[in-house]
Each structure stands twice: as structure tokens, then as C-alpha cells.
Amino acid sequence: MTTRADAADLLEQAKAFDEAADALSPKVNDAGTPLEDRKKLFQQSLSLRSEAFKLRTQAAENTTKELSVEVAALKAEIERAKKVLGSIAKVKAVIDVGTSLTKLAAAIATGQPAGIASALSALKTDVDRVQHG
Amino acid sequence: MSQFERRMRNLLIVIGALAAAGCADLSGVREFASLSASITGSSALSARWRDTQERLAKIPLPGDVPISVPTGDRTQAHEETEKMLALVTTYMEVMGELASDQLPRVDAQVSGLKAELNALPGTPVNRQRVEAFGVVVSLLSKPLDAYRHLKVRELIAAADPHLQAILAGLEALAGIYRADLATERKIVKDWMALHLAGTPAGNTAADFLSRRYLSDLDRKYTEIEQGLDAYVKALRLIAAKHESLVNGLATRQTIERTLPQLKAARRELIEARNRMSNALAQRI
Numbered sequence: 001m002t003t004r005a006d007a008a009d010l011l012e013q014a015k016a017f018d019e020a021a022d023a024l025s026p027k028v029n030d031a032g033t034p035l036e037d038r039k040k041l042f043q044q045s046l047s048l049r050s051e052a053f054k055l056r057t058q059a060a061e062n063t064t065k066e067l068s069v070e071v072a073a074l075k076a077e078i079e080r081a082k083k084v085l086g087s088i089a090k091v092k093a094v095i096d097v098g099t100s101l102t103k104l105a106a107a108i109a110t111g112q113p114a115g116i117a118s119a120l121s122a123l124k125t126d127v128d129r130v131q132h133g
Numbered sequence: 134m135s136q137f138e139r140r141m142r143n144l145l146i147v148i149g150a151l152a153a154a155g156c157a158d159l160s161g162v163r164e165f166a167s168l169s170a171s172i173t174g175s176s177a178l179s180a181r182w183r184d185t186q187e188r189l190a191k192i193p194l195p196g197d198v199p200i201s202v203p204t205g206d207r208t209q210a211h212e213e214t215e216k217m218l219a220l221v222t223t224y225m226e227v228m229g230e231l232a233s234d235q236l237p238r239v240d241a242q243v244s245g246l247k248a249e250l251n252a253l254p255g256t257p258v259n260r261q262r263v264e265a266f267g268v269v270v271s272l273l274s275k276p277l278d279a280y281r282h283l284k285v286r287e288l289i290a291a292a293d294p295h296l297q298a299i300l301a302g303l304e305a306l307a308g309i310y311r312a313d314l315a316t317e318r319k320i321v322k323d324w325m326a327l328h329l330a331g332t333p334a335g336n337t338a339a340d341f342l343s344r345r346y347l348s349d350l351d352r353k354y355t356e357i358e359q360g361l362d363a364y365v366k367a368l369r370l371i372a373a374k375h376e377s378l379v380n381g382l383a384t385r386q387t388i389e390r391t392l393p394q395l396k397a398a399r400r401e402l403i404e405a406r407n408r409m410s411n412a413l414a415q416r417i
Binding site: 011014015018020021025028029031035038040042045046052053054056057058059060061063064065066067070071072074075077078080081082085087089090091092095 | 182185186190197200201202203204205206207210213214216217222223224227228230231269277280281284288291292294295296298299300306307308312313315316319320322323324326327330331382
């Protein structure tokens with residue numbers, strides 16, 4: 001198991017490689033130094049920069065591994081919340097049935113066949129929704 | 134008043150009291166969740182970091198020798214980061230959904246029903262019962278709102294420690310991208326210095342174009358750095374505002390204090406998102 005301290009150590013080492021490469025940079029940029037020497041120095045600086053990159057790759061891997069427990073815990077909370085959302089959806093569907101029943105009662109009370117048929121149809125849809133989740 | 138009506142009245146009083154205790158407009162929470170999800174919904178900054186070696190290899194050295202700067206295989210770190218970002222995004226979406234108020238509003242229908250019944254000269258259906266039934270249906274949605282709000286609070290409190298740890302981890306990763314970007318910038322700068330040194334003396338046109346290219350590159354790197362800084366700022370803001378919700382949704386008083394603060398974070402999150410997308414638009 002890696003720790004945040006391991007990642008911090010790796011980043012410190014990476015910084016040291018970067019600083020070593022930085023020290024070469026003025027010579028790479030020095031117009032008084034022969035071009036071929038400058039190119040060689042540049043290649044040397046690339047090797048140092050590459051080490052810094054690799055160390056940071058390792059640090060990033062360690063950081064993600066370290067969080068695996070937290071990731072699993074957050075996943076579990078999300079699953080719990082999704083179940084609650086499922087329950088709410090079911091209750092909402094029941095409320096929809098109640099609403100349709102109210103409309104049906106109103107249609108019956110007013111005695112209009114078209115209204116009754118329409119309310120019955122809406123009620124059937126809502127009941128189907130409850131039955132099929 | 135019949136026994137049925139007395140029972141109905143008592144039931145309504147209980148439901149009303151329950152609803153009044155727990156309901157509040159959580160639109161601020163929904164908006165915060167949606168904006169947060171838009172920040173964590175992209176893994177492009179991580180992908181950019183993964184592709185550092187490939188990107189540098191495409192920059193030709195004088196003499197067309199590619200820059201070879203092995204970074205090690207970054208696929209795994211990127212994929213894990215991508216999963217974390219997707220998880221935080223899903224969390225925000227679920228939190229937003231739980232804070233949603235999409236229940237049916239039947240109050241208007243109940244009022245309509247009452248009017249229709251009053252207009253009738255006579256009916257075999259007991260009007261008061263039908264009307265009371267409608268009112269019960271209408272009020273049932275209110276305690277459900279209260280239940281939903283309770284569950285939002287529970288989710289936020291339970292998830293907060295894990296979310297804080299993950300956001301801190303994402304911030305640490307952004308710090309790694311930032312350090313890498315600085316290194317990449319130095320490599321390109323040194324490469325350009327060599328390129329300029331190789332330009333034949335007196336070729337002012339080539340010299341001018343190279344310097345303009347260098348200046349353009351410099352601007353692009355600055356934009357990317359600003360995008361990464363904005364990303365870090367947004368992650369911190371999401372962490373702080375989420376933490377404030379742990380106790381901020383407990384009572385009406387705390388809700389009244391917390392939700393305006395949440396809305397105030399809106400502008401900063403949108404600005405961060407814009408800076409991030411500007412950074413990702415830079416082609417080097």
C-alpha cells in the first residue's frame with residue numbers, strides 16, 4: 001500500500017531532476033557555446049527531464065491507488081442513493097394513480113362519458129406504470 | 134362532521150406538519166451539483182498529461198530528429214483518474230436528482246374538482262369525500278418532498294469524507310500535471326533556442342517567424358497553465374461548498390444561509406469551466 005508521503009517523495013525527486021536540467025538550460029541557450037555542444041547539452045537535459053516525467057508518472061499511479069478505498073466507499077453511497085431514488089419513483093407512481101383516481105371521481109361526479117373514458121385511460125396508464133415499476 | 138371527515142381532517146393536520154418541517158427549495162443544490170458535474174465530467178486534462186511523450190515526439194528537432202522524452206506508461210494512472218472523475222460526476226448527478234422537485238402538483242386539479250362539484254345540481258357521489266380524497270393526494274407529495282430532503286442530507290453527510298479525499302487526490306494529480314507542463318514548456322523553449330541558433334545569420338524572415346512562433350507557444354502554455362489553475366480552484370470550491378452542505382441543510386435557518394453562498398459559487402465554477410475548455414483548445 002502506497003501513501004501520500006510516497007507520492008510526495010517521488011515528486012521531490014522529480015523536482016531535483018528538473019532542477020538539474022534547469023541548470024543546463026542557460027548553456028543550451030548560450031549563443032557563445034558551439035551549436036553541436038548545445039545540442040548535446042539539450043539531449044542531456046532531456047534525459048534528466050525524462051526521469052522527472054517518469055517519477056511523476058509513478059507518483060500519479062500511487063495517488064490513484066491510494067484512493068481506492070475512498071472510491072469504493074463513495075460508490076457504495078451512490079448505490080444507496082440510487083435505491084432511495086427508486087423508492088421515491090415508486091411512491092411518485094402511486095401518487096400519480098391517486099391523482100388519476102381523483103380525476104376519475106370528478107368525471108363520474110360530473111357524469112360526462114367522454115371525461116370518464118379519458119380519466120379511466122389515464123388511470124390505466126398510471127396503474128400499469130406502478131405494476132411494471 | 135362525519136367520522137370519516139374527522140379522521141380525514143386529523144390525517145391532513147399530521148401530513149401538513151410533516152411537510153412543513155422538511156420542505157425547502159433545493160434548486161441551489163441542484164445547480165451546484167450540475168455545475169460540479171460539468172467540471173469533473175471531462176478527463177481531457179488527464180488525457181493531455183498522458184499524451185505528453187507522444188506530443189513532444191511530434192515536435193521536430195533541428196535536423197528532423199524527434200524529441201524523445203520517455204515518461205513511462207501513463208495509461209493506468211489516466212484510466213484510474215478517469216474512473217474517479219466519472220464517479221464524482223455520477224455522485225453529483227445522483228445528488229442533484231435527489232434534490233429535484235419533480236413530484237406531481239395536484240393542487241390545481243383539486244381546486245378544479247371542487248369547482249366542478251359545486252356547480253352540479255345533484256350527484257350520487259359524496260362530494261366532500263371526493264374533494265377530501267383529492268386533498269390527501271395533493272398533500273401526500275409534501276411529506277415525500279420532506280423524505281427526499283432528508284435523504285439528500287443523509288447522502289451528503291455520508292459521502293462527504295470520501296468525496297473530500299477523492300477531490301484532494303484529484304487536486305494532487307492536477308499538481309502533477311502542472312509540474313509536467315512546466316517541464317514540457319522548458320523543453321520546448323530550449324528546443325526553440327536551438328532552432329533559432331540553427332537559423333542562418335541574416336535570414337530575418339525566418340528569425341521573425343520563429344520568434345513569433347515562440348511567442349505564440351508561450352501564450353498557449355500560459356493558457357493551459359491558467360486552465361489547470363482554474364481546475365484546481367474549482368475542485369477546492371466544490372470540496373468547500375459540499376462540506377458546507379453537510380450541516381447547511383439541517384434546518385430552515387441553515388438552509389437560508391447556505392443556499393445563497395452556493396449560488397455565489399456559481400459564477401466561479403462557470404469561469405473555471407470556461408478556462409478549462411480554453412486550455413484544452415490550445416494545440417501545441
